[in-house]
Amino acid sequence: MSAKDFSVDITKPLVFQVGHLGEAYQEWVHQPIVSKEGPRFFENDFMELLTRTVWWVVPIVWLPVICWTLSVALRMGVSPPEAAVLLLIGLLIWTLLEYSLHRFFFHMYTKTYWTNTLHYMLHGCHHKHPMDALRLVFPPAATAILCIPFWGLIRLASTPATAPAIFAGGLLGYVMYDCTHYYLHHGSPSGQPAKHLKRYHLNHHFRVQSKGFGITSSLWDVVFGTLPPAPKTQKSS
Incomplete structure (x- = not known):
C-alpha cells in the first residue's frame, strides 16, 4: 500500500502506524x-507506561536537583547575589532553548517512515491530541538524557564554580x-499574564501552527519575528 492510500486506525497503537503516511503525515x-482520552502508543504495556507522565512528577524530581546544584555553586565560593544573577542567566538561556527546540526541532518537516515516527513521539502526538494530560510533560528519563549535552555546553562556556548555578537556572526554566x-x-x-499565555498557546495549536513558538514567554517570537498575526475581527454592519 502506498503512503497516499494509507490511513491511520486511531483505535490501534499509533507510533508504528504514522510513519507510513509519508508526506501526508504533516497534514494529518x-x-x-480534541479529547481528554489519549491514544495508545504501543502494544507493549511497559513501553506504553513509559510514555505517560503526570505533571507533578516534574517538580518532585527536578526541584531537589536544582537546589543541590545551586548549593554546589555556593560551596565552591559563589556568593548568594552572584548565584541569583547566574540563576537568571540560566533562566534566560532556557527561554531561548525552549523557543529554538520548539521552532526548529519539534516543528521540523518530516516525510520518511522513521522521521515521521520520531516526530510523532517527540511533539506530533501533542498537536494531534493536545488535551492528552499524560503526555504534556517530558518523562524524567528523557529530560535526564537531554540534560547531559545541556550541562556539557554550560560547562564549556563557564567556570567550574558558576556552571552549577547556571545549570540550576536552566533546569528551573x-x-x-x-x-x-x-x-x-x-x-x-482568571488573570493576566496567564490568560494571555493560554490564548497565545492555543492560538499556536488551533489557528497558526507555524507561529508563536514561545510557551512561557513570547520574548523570542518578538525578537525573531514569529509572532502570530492578530485575529481578524468582523466589522459590524
Whole structure:
C-alpha cells in the first residue's frame, strides 16, 4: 500500500502506524483530535507506561536537583547575589532553548517512515491530541538524557564554580516551562499574564501552527519575528 492510500486506525497503537503516511503525515498530525482520552502508543504495556507522565512528577524530581546544584555553586565560593544573577542567566538561556527546540526541532518537516515516527513521539502526538494530560510533560528519563549535552555546553562556556548555578537556572526554566505548558492546556486562568499565555498557546495549536513558538514567554517570537498575526475581527454592519 502506498503512503497516499494509507490511513491511520486511531483505535490501534499509533507510533508504528504514522510513519507510513509519508508526506501526508504533516497534514494529518496538524488536524487535532480534541479529547481528554489519549491514544495508545504501543502494544507493549511497559513501553506504553513509559510514555505517560503526570505533571507533578516534574517538580518532585527536578526541584531537589536544582537546589543541590545551586548549593554546589555556593560551596565552591559563589556568593548568594552572584548565584541569583547566574540563576537568571540560566533562566534566560532556557527561554531561548525552549523557543529554538520548539521552532526548529519539534516543528521540523518530516516525510520518511522513521522521521515521521520520531516526530510523532517527540511533539506530533501533542498537536494531534493536545488535551492528552499524560503526555504534556517530558518523562524524567528523557529530560535526564537531554540534560547531559545541556550541562556539557554550560560547562564549556563557564567556570567550574558558576556552571552549577547556571545549570540550576536552566533546569528551573524547564520545570516552569513544563508546569506552565500543562496549566495552559488544563487550567482556567482568571488573570493576566496567564490568560494571555493560554490564548497565545492555543492560538499556536488551533489557528497558526507555524507561529508563536514561545510557551512561557513570547520574548523570542518578538525578537525573531514569529509572532502570530492578530485575529481578524468582523466589522459590524
